[in-house]
Amino acid sequence: MGYLSGSLRYEVLSAPGTAFVGRGVPRKICRVGTMFAAKQPILQLKLHWAATKIDPMPKLVQIQYVKCDKANPHQRVRYVGGMNPDGTRWTLSEDVAIAGMKEGKWRFWAAGDKKSVWVVTAKSASGREYLKAETDWVQPATLFALPDCPS
Numbered sequence: 470m471g472y473l474s475g476s477l478r479y480e481v482l483s484a485p486g487t488a489f490v491g492r493g494v495p496r497k498i499c500r501v502g503t504m505f506a507a508k509q510p511i512l513q514l515k516l517h518w519a520a521t522k523i524d525p526m527p528k529l530v531q532i533q534y535v536k537c538d539k540a541n542p543h544q545r546v547r548y549v550g551g552m553n554p555d556g557t558r559w560t561l562s563e564d565v566a567i568a569g570m571k572e573g574k575w576r577f578w579a580a581g582d583k584k585s586v587w588v589v590t591a592k593s594a595s596g597r598e599y600l601k602a603e604t605d606w607v608q609p610a611t612l613f614a615l616p617d618c619p620s
Contacts, residue, residue, distance in 0.1 A: 527576040532588060536560075536618040546600055546609060549577070550618050560618060567598050581611045588612070 533551035537544055550560035561569070567590050569575040577588035579602060586602040593599060602611035 525573075527570075527573050530575050530577050532577050532579045532612065532615065534616045534618050535612050537613060544608075544613065546612050548618055549600065549612070558619070563600055566600060579611055579615060582614075586611060 531551050532549045535546050535550070536548035538547050546563050548560050548562055549566055550558060553559055566575070566577065570577065570590060577600070578585050579588055581602060581604065586604050588600055589603050590598050591601050591607075599609065600612060601607075601609035605611050
């Protein structure tokens, strides 16, 4: 079903006025009734697609600047940000950005050395999740190379 999200609801109509209602995909369909006349269906199914409120496609967002914790010997990204199409600035903490990626709300990318790269999440040895470019090894060097967040 690709990028669609939701649940499938079906009804098996056995006779006028009666129906079996369930969720998911029917596992086994057995014959309902004994009508064998031509052009009369033995089993009628009604399929309903109940869409969820989650947008199936994440919004593509470019990270144009970062705020790093340079005093920490294990340097890490604290905030990411960029420009909206209307010229206003946006800033997100690293935790909010990771949560939005996991929910499917945003898909981040950054302009790398010579090409654009996807921003992904990774886990440190201590188990903390952080942002890094897909082409980076352990340290998020591509994000560290971006300019600092303007005040």
